[in-house]
Amino acid sequence: MNRLVAVENLVKHFPDGRGGVVRAVDGITFECRSGEVFGLLGLNGAGKTTTLRMLSTVLTPTSGTARVNDHDIAAEPRAVRQSIGFLSGTTGLYHRLTARETLRFFGDFHGLEGEALDTRVESVLTTFGIADFADTRCDKLSTGMKQKVNIGRAVVHDPPILVLDEPTSGLDVLAAQATLEFVMQCRDDGKCVIFSTHIMSEVERLCDRITIIHEGTLRAEGSLEELRSRTGEHYLEDIFRRIVAPSDS
DSSP: OOEEEEEEEEEEEEEOSSSSEEEEEEEEEEEEETTEEEEEEOOTTSSHHHHHHHHTTSSOOSEEEEEETTEETTTOHHHHHHHEEEEETTOOOOTTSBHHHHHHHHHHHTTOOHHHHHHHHHHHHHHTTOGGGTTSBGGGSOHHHHHHHHHHHHHTTOOSEEEEESTTTTOOHHHHHHHHHHHHHHHHTTOEEEEEOSOHHHHHHHOSEEEEEETTEEEEEEOHHHHHHHHSOOSHHHHHHHHHOGGGO
């Protein structure tokens, strides 16, 4: 498997308003490969979302570096953005646009045009079961259908890397299931998927390797079996608790 994401000593500090700093991410190193779902776990405020935002070039690191599809996130941000599809449970849609218009907008943003754009948009509409609602404005769609459009706009340019931050947040069981099946298909297609969630069952089901972040630092990394061996626990919830709060376990 090819290494598509390589993070090295990544740091992000924010001012705390009192003359000090908040160490949101404090020296994280990991890598993610093609054909792999890489789980990113942590409590609220652990640094997961800040890490993903740096990888997607939304935030600039305080120090350290990362390469995404062999492009430096600081020196080549446009090439990085072309290489990833970013999906968040809180990502909004333009309510006045239809599903088809949304996909065309993001396809055009990523450089698709003409027949290539038309073909790709229609393919995504079909793949995600959006075709019957393609000309419906996004504000009229159900929550599950909106999520399908969100997934579609994240992958319309067929990126090799997906960055998924709480992608099933707020979804019903059927919509969440469809999202997880999509992630598994991406792995089968050889894509690199970084998957951040609070839902341990999703991680157990999907992730080939898991990284646990706590208070801005990486506390553990490995396959589920490796983490079981390290902690002596079987269930991921117990593994997680033992790593982030060992005195309480």
